[in-house]
Amino acid sequence: MEKVVKKFFIQTSADKEEKWLNDMARKGYLLKSATLGKYTFVQTDKKYKIRLAYLPKDKKDFIHFIEEGDVQYIAEVGNWGYFIKEVNSFDDNFEIYSDIDSKIEQKNRVLKFLGIMFLCMLPLFFATASPIILNDTISDTLKIVIFIIYAILILLYVFMILKLFNQIKKLKQERDIQE
Incomplete structure (x- = not known):
């Protein structure tokens, strides 16, 4: 029996x-x-662990490397790879990024992607917002709605970027403590 769940997560979650x-x-x-x-699920009696990995540029090689460890690749969503592995117990350890440096490197790749997207979005905001705001044929209400939508998008990107900076900072502090 299949179960479909609609749920949304942001890139940094x-x-x-x-x-x-x-x-x-x-x-x-x-x-x-x-x-x-x-997300589509099927019922099972087996035990599985699921891991997400932000895929590098050489996706095929990375996926092939991960699959060599009896891991199954399920899907890719927004450059995030979904991997599952059958385990004997839910307490069994299954990690794709097992050390702190690789976790930092993964978060830096996500940060780079979000930074590029943010920088690409800003000129579009100014290029489209300016004519709309200066246009006399568009109602003031519509102008405000468009401005609010853009502001929310910008704030969302700023929030995700700051959240990633914080996550990277915590990982670096953890690494320093371990050394």
Whole structure:
């Protein structure tokens, strides 16, 4: 029996998404497919762990390398790869990024992507917002709505970038403590 769940996670919430997917696995639901905001599960008696990995440029090589460890690639959503591995117990360890430096490197790749997207969005904002605001044929209400939408998008990007900076900072502090 399939179960479809619609749920949305932002780019910087991979840890929360991964925890939720593993909670679903504990309840007997195996991730079958994932798209943006839509997850399809099948019921199973087997135990699985699910990991997300921000895919590097050489996706095929990376996926092949991960699959060599009895790991199954499920899907890619927004450059995030979804991987599952059958385990004997839900307490079994299955990590794709097992050391702090690789976790930092992954978060830096996400940060770079978001930074580029943010920098690309700003000129579009000014290029489209300026003519709209200066246009006398568009109602003031519509101008305000468009401005609010752009402001929310900009604030969302700023929030995600700051959140990533904070996550990277905590990982670096953890690494310093371990050394």
